[in-house]
Amino acid sequence: MRDIRVFTNQPLAVDAEVLLEENSTHHLTTVLRLKTGAAIVLFNGTGGEYHAILGQATGKQARVLITGFTETNRESPLYISLGIGLSRGDRMDWVIQKATEVGIAEITPLFTxxxxxxxxxxxADKKIQHWxxxxxxACEQCYRNIPPIIxxxxxxxxxxxxxxxxxxFVLHHRSNQTVGxxxxxxxxxxxxxxxPEGGLTDSEITSSLQSGFQALTIGPRILRTETAPIVAxxxxxxxxxDFI
Structure with missing residues (x-):
């Protein structure tokens, strides 16, 4: 059975009691229908994960008792900072979700x-909080304990x-350099x-090369803006x- 993992911004410590945020409480007690005494895992982005027992929900908040700590590190030894052109619709949402799952450390949307x-x-503030x-x-789902920087x-x-x-590296389908x-x-x-969709302009690619970037291709096919970064x-x- 998968662990039920919950992120919180609060400080965490063994034997401490914590009041979960309203959205987390709703998910645990209404969506998942967990009962008092259910085991959950908490993490707050500082590293490791805390084992906890769900207490009684009062109003819109649930109290949990932290019973243990595991210093688990699932972060990649490779720090990848992704700069990606802003795209329409839900493309950015998809990139952020999937990039988090495959181990990205930092994402910066770009005005290209x-x-x-x-x-x-x-x-802009609301969009950043949404991302x-x-x-x-995504970290709750994929067992990461340190969310990427957005x-x-x-x-x-x-x-x-x-x-x-x-x-x-700058992805450029006309480059001859491959990852291999x-x-x-x-x-x-x-x-x-x-x-973004439509790609970088020639001047943007030239500017990146002049800044020391290496052009890189990831194959003979042209990938969508939401697919290319995940493959790369x-x-x-x-x-x-750590994909070895």
Missing amino acids: ARSEVRLKGDR RKIAIN NAPISPDLWSQSLSTDQN ELRTQSINCVGLLVG ITLLQSLWG
Whole structure:
């Protein structure tokens, strides 16, 4: 039976009692219909996971008693920072969910030339919180205890300037360099640039190459903006991460 895992922003400690947030309480007691005494697992993004017993729900909050701690680390040894052009519809949601599952460490949405989505003010803040919730829900499902960082959208140039990585790659279907040619390198931290639907412009690709990025192809077929980063992350994880 799968563990029932719940993320909380609260400090956690063995033998402590915690009041769960309203949305978590609703999911446990109404959706899953758990009863008092049910075993759950809590995590708060600081590492490891806490074993707990569900207490009685009072109103919109449930009390849980933490009974133990396991210092479990399921994070990849390869730190991947993904910069991806903002896309329409639910494409960004899908990328964030699946990238979290395959071990991404950090995601930065980018305002690229061909991005049709423009976010600012309250709308941007709400979208960022929405994406962070998607990442947290993915961590609950895939057993990660440290959600990836979801940054506010910025330009590709600002993102590339912020990177402190061993090597950076830009996906470019006209490149001749494949992932297989990177096997002899030893990399612990990598940046990955992916365009929106319609791709990056020639000037954006040129700018990234001038900033030290290497062009990288992941095959002869043109993949959608929501498919390409997941395939690329998986391939990089198979070289330097934990997909071995």
